Amino acid sequence: MNKPVKARAREKVDLLVVNADELITLAGNNEKPRTKKQMQEIGIIRNGGMAVKDGTIVSVGKTSDITRNFKAEDVANANGKIVMPGFVDPHTHLVFAGSREEEFQLRIEGASYTENLKTGGDIMCTVRETRKASVEKLIDYGTETLDTMLEHGTTTVEAKSGYGLTVKDEIKMLEVMRRLNQLHSVDLAPTFLGANAIPPEFAYNPEDYVKSVTDEMIPEITKKRLAEFCDVSCEKGAFSLEQARRVLTAGKNHGLKPRLHADEMSQQGGAELAAGIGAISADHLLFASDEGIKAMAQKGVIATLLPAAAFSMMRGRYADARTMINIGVPVALGTDFNPSCWVENQQFVITLACHLMRMTPAEAITATTINAAHAIGRAKEIGSLEVGKKGDAIVLDVPSLKFLGYRFGVNLVDKVLKNGRIVFDREAVRSRVRLLEDDEV
Template identity: 45%
Template sequence: MLIHSASQLLTLSGGPQRGNDLGRLGVIQDGAVLIHGEKIAAVGRSDELLANYPDEPEQDAEGKVVLPGFVDPHTHAIWAGDRALEFEMRLQGKSYLDILAAGGGILSTVRATRSSSLERLMSETRARLASIFNHGTTTVEVKTGYGLSMATELRMLQALLTLEREMPLELAITFLGAHAIAPEYHDRPDDYVDLICNTMLPVLKDWWPHHASEHALPFVDVFCERGAFNLEQSRLILETARALGFPIKIHADEFDSLGGARLAAELGAVSADHLIVTPDEDIDLLASSQTVAVSLPCTPFGLAEMRYTPARAILEAGGLLAIATDLNPGTAWCENMQFAIALACRYLGLTPAQAIAAATINAAAAIGRADQIGSLEPGKQADLLILSVPDYRHLGYRFGTNLVKTVIKKGYLYSV
């Protein structure tokens, strides 16, 4: 299939973009892309590809933007229930501790997810994944973490694997048993850390090849934050996971600077996410590493806070910056990477070009797949979008509507 007559074809070629190199879109005016099977075969100008491949079936982009599918490298997309009441409580001035005392917070979603039937859990998650895909995300990272018991965490993993096999959307799966201290262990958190390290992770290592043989091992993540896991506990969990062969990630420095970003750089984490209160010296350490800094602008927006990731400082230090939605039921129920791009332009100080690169090739690096997705280059997976607009700057400029007209996933077209 030959997609031609794109007003702007954004290739994002050349690999992940570090520091002030972010925003190199590789624009081809009147561009075209040739797809053979699941892969990209060629990119170039429309007149050249139409002349060189006259017998290919054609898809006219009709003077609109064509770009790589978005990659969302941080979501909590699998859960049951909602926390709409908590949203209203926050608007009425209730604090996080007030909400916890009323039975809210992460543990309310844990209760709902534990008690949910598998059918309900899959139905609710399926709807979210379909919306994610229709808004232009072709690969999404999804974390467990609303089970906090081996049985429920494995049920969530099985649900995700089943959903991926029935949908075009591709998943990068993360085990987040260390999302919060399980309620049964609230007064003995070190025992829960011991359970994660000595039971959950070894069981997962044995379980995975029998249920997901087509996938490499999942990521293991930890929420390093006051009230969740301290730095020493986070180190123990991540070092144990790494020793078992799992790639690692970390939630770091969202509310308190505990040293999570520094730990990520030291341990070679694939990404460190949030990074709202990361000190300058830790930004420098992160920027000198291969760890991707993932900003989640929908979360402070969802909390009506004005503290965002210091993206400009990360770029000035030479870091790798990506953006994600942080889709979750408590602080950021957002299934749309276009909105994350719009927020990144307004509150992170990124240009539309930088935000697009952070949502594609750098986001792919944040899940270890920049060699497969995130750009339009021969040999890479044919994951791309045809927008309904003639200029890429409409991404960021416009919000509150879906600018995606067509999603192409592994060479198959899906109209939105």
């Protein structure tokens, strides 16, 4: 007589996410960033769920399989919602002081970026304020920004220096980033951008400033291990192609991975430089040449497109995302958060990418998750929901991925998971508000 088979005990984990209408995993071959049709293949599991233990995803699949094999005291019910990897923002200027609303007014009245720069506005206004600000103030400002980013679903952020433009002040900015990385749930990937602009004190001898960047700043910053990447603004009025090459080469020689602001305001050959020097990413690319785009595709350089920056410039021109995707350039999307483009929300970036660059919601999701993770060298840890990766995920209060870009102007985030912990819960926030309202009645 056969004995009844005893049911296997369920493994206890820290958190279960269950009943998602769509669990968007981005699982698969993620050794390289996704290109062409791969950007549409986002790995949807209907009625999906996942289990997280010790901050790491231990299982992903159908809810029935997850609940059969795992149990947890904390269970997030995503019924009627979608679950996807936390947004990765691969291009921000996170740390700064001051604001530039007067510049915004001037742009409305027709002033160009270059005209603002000539009048002492734009970047130099921020440089002056950031130099004056204390470390404590910059940490406070950065914390507020990261709080907002997290509430809108961003769990990892690339952060640039570039508003110090002296050895001391660039180090100050990067040390603020290091402290923010220790204090906040959002993870930071630090970038040295000492070659953001020529400071006023070097206006008549810019070559001396380039030498300061290559011979003083880069060695000191790498000695202190404050940055992973070296960036440069290769643009008319900033740094020439040859100057940019020297800065990025110096960074490479000291172990910093190259990336650059390229062809944003005019065609300068930035895309070609990115391909030639082996940059991990070239960003903006509104005026990139056909040859430059093809070279990036051949070399696998990621195009980090920043439609919110183009939107804020009010020029009516955007990067040609469709051509880039069609010829095989891996595309990522970022906010370009800075005092001239004050947006902390990757959901808004997806909206702009869909409406103004004709990217599909699936492509935009790929560009803000796994491809963005590749753009900051983190694709082995984040960017997809797969066993062994960090438990960084978001629950969005929409029934389908196609609502991203379609429904905009509100925060769609219901919950944010960081390292397997719920760090933002909209319903909990609303419940506290209701309690306060009841107390006042």
